[in-house]
Amino acid sequence: MKTEEKLFSLNPEDLNACVSCGLCLPYCPTYRVTGDERMSPRGRISLMRMSEHTDFTPTLEWINSMDTCVQCRGCETACPSSVPFGDLISDTKKDLEKVRKLPIMVRSGLFVIARPSLLKVVTFFIASLQKVGLFKNSTYIPSGIPVFGNKFSTHFSSGSPTLFTGCVMNAWTPWVHKAALKTLKFFGVTSGVSGNKVGCCGALHEHSGLRRDFRKMAEKVIEMMPDSGPVLVNSAGCGAILKDYGTLLGTDEAKQFSERVFDIHEWLVINCQMPEKRNIKEKIIVQDPCHLRHVQNSHHYVRDLLNPFVEIVELSDEGLCCGAGGVFSLAQNKLATEIRELKTDSLNAVFEEIGEARIVSANPGCVTHLQAKGFEMKHPLEVLVEHLSEADAQG
């Protein structure tokens, strides 16, 4: 008998792990804004189960249900049965490639960021347009990007940590990497920089289902990076995927590489002596990037690191996504904006209580998405460096 090949190949055990209790529902940003099961983790899993039948052909409605997932993985931390939703959606997206094309804007964006020299040119154009006021404030490109960006060149220092600089952060928000390097220096750590030769980690390609592109990029990263010493990452999305290379590529080399990857806050807290608590003047609101909180479970390190200098103010939404989601805000702009309104409500609730305050988030996508709404956003390391410098000046 001829066995037809299934369009989607999802792990049946993973699918079966969901008991449909619905406890994840309120932690899903797309369900929160729509109230629609098709946009919920439980619903998506149920729909994924349809794909187990050989005669399954996805409808537009079905595809939309998968495409609208932010891949924030808030559902994963909420699920008492530990359903590996991240794996399920990521495999689904990979196979979705066979039945639909990603929007042209998304494809072009992903094409550019994978190529450092092209990214340099594109950056030049966007930055120039921004300078003359022709490029409007956007939810995926930060304002004030440098005209001549992408300048961190690759250099390593044997056995020491290497700062992973990635693609757009390197080109568009070099000040964050500068803050990271300064921080390391304050703590007396010498470090290398991955720079342009290593390039992009491929996280956005993997989340978009472009598994082949991702694989190539990941292999290049592993090949180009030094084969010893910790890899420090200051973007939550990149850190999460670099830590996952081992599982995704499945090679021993990748596994060994992943073991050396740390979120920079995590590494500093574990390895360096934290300063004494200061006389605290500033209140800072911490907005956790999903891939730091729900995927890496490293969000508390940001607090540990800032704690000596500022009073940490928490949001009351239990780490609900802000709607940025890598290319999500580009591909699903309407939903992304609606989800951001929820975050806006939580932030406003805090402002009401404590007055204006700066907000930190350890992921460039979240920073840009919330900045576009008018919030004053910083990377935690930018704030840390300010305080470290001040403390240093005071002796």
Next chain:
Amino acid sequence: MRKRRQKITDPLLEALISALDEERVTDGASARLLYSKDGSVMEGGRAGIVCFPETTEEVAKCVEISKKFDCEFVTRGAGTGLAGGSVPCNDPIVIVTTRMNKILEVDLEKRVAWVQPGVVNLDLSLSLRGTGFHFAPDPSSQQACTIGGNVANNSGGPHCLAYGVTNSHVAAIEVVLPDASVVEFGSSEGEMCGYDLRGVFVGGEGTLGIATRIAVRLTEDPPAVATLLLDFSKITEAAETVSAIIANGILPAALELMDKNVVAAVEPFAKAGYPLDAEAVLIAEVDGLPDGVSKEIEKITQLAKVNGARQVRIATDQEERERIWKGRKSAFGAIAKIKPDYYLHDTVIPRRRLAEVIEKVYDIAEKYELLVMNVFHAGDGNLHPLLVFDARIPGTLEKVRKAGEEIVATSLEAGGVLSGEHGIGLEKQRFMTQQFSKRDLEAQDALRRAFDPDNRSNPHKVLPTGASCGEIDSLKEIPEGVWI
């Protein structure tokens, strides 16, 4: 039996779209699949058009249209129900309340809040943080379930032991009746004279109309709270402790029991530090004035020790308390760690027979070679034996069904009732004839028909279908393929 419109016709879809808008009405195959199930294991439901109204007026319009087209409708909140209450049969219109999620008015002086039915239970209490008040009913699903669903199922929760189930916390309800008229039952201003229709509606499981606004009573936060974790090497010792606590005149705020299998399933997720080697764990919470709380802690500790407790741990801070509760509240959700499916009962038995009935439950499971996990509101005698299984293994379902029936029969024999809090829905209907006589059921049916003469509002639920007596014993109206 009057013929029902089986097929979804375009004019119906069109009418609903013109009442709401295109985005909030769908007959897509994916939507119909997802809205054919809830949190229970009922399979085989069939949803028709799915609507997402946002206001009372929109709900009334949907109901009006259902009447005009002579179709049935089913109301659905978050779909966490465990008895198939919102599982639709025969393609009815599914009216989903999740977009009716506004807290409309909070009056702390009167201790009342008006909410839309789709407000999530926990969201209400969270939004009240800092005011000194909360909404007392706290089903273990409270992070997800809606207040409309709580009202419809008269849901309970761990803290309902001392504070009472949902019914005690609802002052008034605005209802869209099956004929599309809008009425208000009860009063947020105080006692009403006449029949207590509010009380009738609570627990109506969506068969009496749709709650569109609810005035809930707010409860003052207790000045002091203590959470105790007691562990036992025998489950019967834990059960005896429960009886002893109540017999000694202590009414804790909550008294919850989990057996070894449940503890093993939830501990990795909750990280509450539950003892993994204990046969049973009892969570007791006492609240009130600090003095009283200390005395009750002492007394409970003493009673537990007398009855064989190995250890008594008192949570030292809020975080530890929250972890202990998180574990308890994720029990059902964590079952997949053991087996992919569960079948849950919800019987209530006299508290003094707890130890004896629990032993029997284990015996029944053993007889059918099934694994049973026990987690329940021990203080109320509300059992939740969970039969966990893998439905893919041939023959398992039959065993589960039989074991379930025996568990129910054992509870009823011990002087118990069918459902403590999850409702009858679709799932427990077939047991209704065991608990009620034909006469009783007729009286219930007459009440239902007073609200819904055409039997269009969540039909096929609660009462054995139609309940015009001749049909009580037969379940032919339930579509084929619907199982436990």
